[in-house]
Amino acid sequence: xxxxxxxxxxxxxxxxxxxxxxxxxxxxxxxxxxxxxxxxxxxxxxxxxxxxxxxxxxxxxxxxxxxxxxxxxxxxxxxxxxxxxxxxxxxxxxxxxxxxxxxxxxxxxxxxxxxxxxxxxxxxxxxxxxxxxxxxxxxxxxxxxxxxxxxxxxxxxxxxxxxxxxxxxxxxxxxxxxxxxxxxxxxxxxxxxxxxxxxxxxxxxxxxxxxxxxxxxxxxxxxxxxxxxxxxxxxxxxxxxxxxxxxxxxxxxxxxxxxxxxxxxxxxxxxxxxxxxxxxxxxxxxxxxxxxxxxxxxxxxxxxxxxxxxxxxxxxxxxxxxxxxxxxxxxxxxxxxxxxxxxxxxxxxxxxxxxxxxxxxxxxxxxxxxxxxxxxxxxxxxxxxxxxxxxxxxxxxxxxxxxxxxxxxxxxxxxxxxxxxxxxxxxxxxxxxxxxxxxxxxxxxxxxxxxxxxxxxxxxxxx
Numbered sequence: 001x002x003x004x005x006x007x008x009x010x011x012x013x014x015x016x017x018x019x020x021x022x023x024x025x026x027x028x029x030x031x032x033x034x035x036x037x038x039x040x041x042x043x044x045x046x047x048x049x050x051x052x053x054x055x056x057x058x059x060x061x062x063x064x065x066x067x068x069x070x071x072x073x074x075x076x077x078x079x080x081x082x083x084x085x086x087x088x089x090x091x092x093x094x095x096x097x098x099x100x101x102x103x104x105x106x107x108x109x110x111x112x113x114x115x116x117x118x119x120x121x122x123x124x125x126x127x128x129x130x131x132x133x134x135x136x137x138x139x140x141x142x143x144x145x146x147x148x149x150x151x152x153x154x155x156x157x158x159x160x161x162x163x164x165x166x167x168x169x170x171x172x173x174x175x176x177x178x179x180x181x182x183x184x185x186x187x188x189x190x191x192x193x194x195x196x197x198x199x200x201x202x203x204x205x206x207x208x209x210x211x212x213x214x215x216x217x218x219x220x221x222x223x224x225x226x227x228x229x230x231x232x233x234x235x236x237x238x239x240x241x242x243x244x245x246x247x248x249x250x251x252x253x254x255x256x257x258x259x260x261x262x263x264x265x266x267x268x269x270x271x272x273x274x275x276x277x278x279x280x281x282x283x284x285x286x287x288x289x290x291x292x293x294x295x296x297x298x299x300x301x302x303x304x305x306x307x308x309x310x311x312x313x314x315x316x317x318x319x320x321x322x323x324x325x326x327x328x329x330x331x332x333x334x335x336x337x338x339x340x341x342x343x344x345x346x347x348x349x350x351x352x353x354x355x356x357x358x359x360x361x362x363x364x365x366x367x368x369x370x371x372x373x374x375x376x377x378x379x380x381x382x383x384x385x386x387x388x389x390x391x392x393x394x395x396x397x398x399x400x401x402x403x404x405x406x407x408x409x410x411x412x413x414x415x416x417x418x419x420x421x422x423x424x425x426x427x428x429x430x431x432x433x434x435x436x437x438x439x440x441x442x443x444x445x446x447x448x449x450x451x452x453x454x455x456x457x458x459x460x461x462x463x
Contacts, residue, residue: 024061024112024159026192026216026258029288030317031295032059032310033219033260035116037066039081041302044268048302050083051099051113055106059314062112062217063301064162064194065099069122074134076117076142078152088150093142100153107159114194115143118164126172135172136179144180145187160192160216165205173206177213192216196262196297199227201243214253219260219297220244223273229263230273232283241287248292258294261287265298266307277312284316 025031039048054060070077077092078084084096103113117139118124126132140146143158161180163173177193184191194217195210197203203210210218222228222239232239241261248257263280264270275283280296287293296313304310 022110024110026112026190027256027294028061029258029293029295030314031061031217031258031260032314032317033062033064033217033295033297034060034265034304034310035064035066035298035300036302037080037083038119038300039083039302040269040300041306044303044306046302046306048081048083048300051102052105054301054305055102055109055111059311060111060301061295062114062194063106064114064116064164064196065103065158066116066300067119067122067164068115068117068139069119069124071124071126071135074131074138076135076138079119079122084152091150093150094152095150096152097154100151100156103153103156103158107156112159112192113156114160114162114192115139115158116162116164116196118166118196120166123168124165125168125170126176127169128172129175130172132172132175132177133179136176136183139176140180140183144191145183145189157189159190160194162194162196163206163209164196165209166198167205170205171208173209174212177209177215181214194218196221199223199225199240199244199262201227201240201247210247211251212253215257216254217258217260217294218244218248218252219262219294221262221299223262223264223270225272228273229261229275229280229283232286241290245290245292257292259290259292260294260297262297262299263309265300265302265304266309267303269299269303277309280309280313281316284313 034054036048036051036054041048051063051065054063065080067079068076069079072092075093078094078096080094080096080099084094084099086095087093088095106113126135137146139161141148142151143153144160145157163177165173180191180193193213193215195206195215196219197206197210198221209215220241222241223230226238227240229239231237241259244259248259249255261283264274267274284296295317298304298310298313301310
């Protein structure tokens with residue numbers, strides 16, 4: 001089996017090595033990072049290709065494989081959507097030799113590949129230092145420079161670990177990073193630790209680790225929050241790249257850590273922060289002057305390739321200019337009109353939705369972060385669909401609270417919905433733009449991104 005994998009790897013490397021390959025430089029100011037593995041482009045009717053499909057040119061420098069979405073008894077649980085479903089015998093751990101071949105071929109073309117822990121939905125808490133150190137041992141043996149008979153990507157040795165922590169008890173991640181660093185010190189090759197905090201500072205989910213441990217690159221999610229790129233240049237702008245550069249130079253253990261601008265890769269990638277190529281050029285031109293600027297991160301590979309935003313950003317950062325042609329398309333058809341009575345009492349029942357609901361997508365149940373809104377399609381594992389019955393869903397608007405909320409109620413008598421809670425609601429704002437809004441575990445949805453929505457036309461549920 002090893003011989004076969006090595007032969008395939010060698011053939012892939014030859015196919016990719018048509019020109020001189022530059023090694024990954026973590027101190028570069030023009031790195032482009034993509035997440036890969038969750039097939040988020042499927043929300044817009046596309047399909048994410050194999051990892052190797054995104055490594056054949058010089059656009060992207062780093063790929064973060066998403067995700068280790070759960071930790072059980074110090075063991076990682078991988079979720080790679082439809083890319084890999086085979087497990088090791090008697091185990092829940094995925095066995096993905098084809099992805100391992102792709103990883104090695106991408107590395108031969110100068111790409112760095114890290115495994116990302118977390119996401120918007122998951123159960124990846126490390127509540128104390130002991131759990132952090134125990135988990136570091138597992139990650140080292142299964143993905144990095146250690147050894148195990150059940151390595152998910154076979155002979156491939158990844159280049160590091162990314163922390164995309166958005167919920168849970170994460171005090172133990174500082175010890176996790178420190179334990180990995182001690183293992184890195186005995187290796188002859190470099191390994192990297194990266195993080196993807198959300199832009200409100202400090203990011204509570206990664207605060208402990210970011211203050212006390214050594215990171216090489218931090219790509220901040222400047223979307224789905226008030227401090228996102230969509231507020232850059234506004235009169236009362238809350239865009240806060242300067243705050244994160246200050247963290248890098250005054251708080252970070254590594255004063256040379258690179259801070260990357262994290263943006264959605266195109267339409268459908270997030271609830272807010274989606275911008276055109278020309279707008280991104282304007283933001284990049286402004287933040288390039290910061291001392292620790294390191295490039296751009298996008299969620300995710302499928303969406304940013306489909307939109308062309310990754311290629312455009314790469315050209316801008318490397319001095320050849322942007323095409324500036326990527327624009328945000330408007331929905332071709334206006335959402336259906338549903339008469340809703342004027343809201344005067346605190347709770348008003350909206351008539352049952354007549355438009356068909358999207359298929360039920362079972363996701364890993366976890367409490368959503370109370371710190372800030374979680375991403376929408378971004379950073380959420382995508383699994384196999386289950387049919388839904390739209391006739392049993394009703395919605396209720398709650399206007400008594402300071403922040404309007406919307407509850408999606410599903411009848412317990414309906415077998416297709418039994419045991420499911422709302423995960424996403426899709427709505428249109430007054431300009432006709434669609435948004436997918438994440439719910440809390442209880443099924444309550446915060447309408448955080450606009451003044452309000454007139455019509456809710458579909459809801460997706462999770463088990």
